Amino acid sequence: MQRIEPTLLQSAKTLPVGEGWTYEPKPNGWRAVGCVGEKVTLLSRHGTDHTDEFPDVVNELAEAVSGQNVIVDGELVGLSPDGHEDFRELSKGRRARVAHFIFDVLAVDGELVIHRPLRVRRKILDVIFAQQEHIYRIPFDTDRDAVIADARKGG
Secondary structure, three states, X not given: OOOOOOOOOOOOOOOOOOOOOOEOOOXXXXXXXXXXXXXXXXXXXXXXXXXXXXXXXXXXXXXXXXXXXXXXXXXXXXXXXXXXXXXXXXXXXXXXXXXXXXXXXXXXOOEXXXXXXXXHHHHHHHHHOXXXXXXXXXXXXXXXXXXXXXXXXXX
8 A cells, every 4th residue: 555645734813714624623642543444554744653652543454444445644642541632641552542633535445536526525534434442533524613622722
C-alpha cells in the first residue's frame, strides 16, 4: 500500500465564514494514518510506526474495514478513565487507553479519493466505520459559532 502524506492543519486568526464551510474539533493527540489491507499499520505523519503500541485500535480497524484496502487519516488520542482526552496516556503504549479519531479517508481499494469533495469522503467513512470502542468518527458541523463555543468550554 502506498504512503500518502496527510494534509496538515493551517493556522488562521479567524475561521472562514460562508456557505460550504464545515468545522471540526481538533483532538489533542498524535496524527496517525491508518493503512488497512492484508495487515494494518498506524503511521505518524513523520513515518513512525505505532502499530505495535496500540493493538486495540489496530484490531478494530481491521474488523471495521473487513476485507477492503483503506487508508484513513486521524488522530491517536489518549483517554482518561472517564473518557476525556488525556495526552499523557499516549506515552503508556500498549497499556494506554487510546482511540483513533478518524476524520478523513484518503484511499479505498487502491483508488485515491483525496481529490473528491469532503462530503463524498465523509459518506465513505460513514459506510465503513460505525462508532466503536477504539475508533471514533470526528463530527463536523456547519455552525461555526457552536464549534467555537464548544472548543472554549473544553468539548
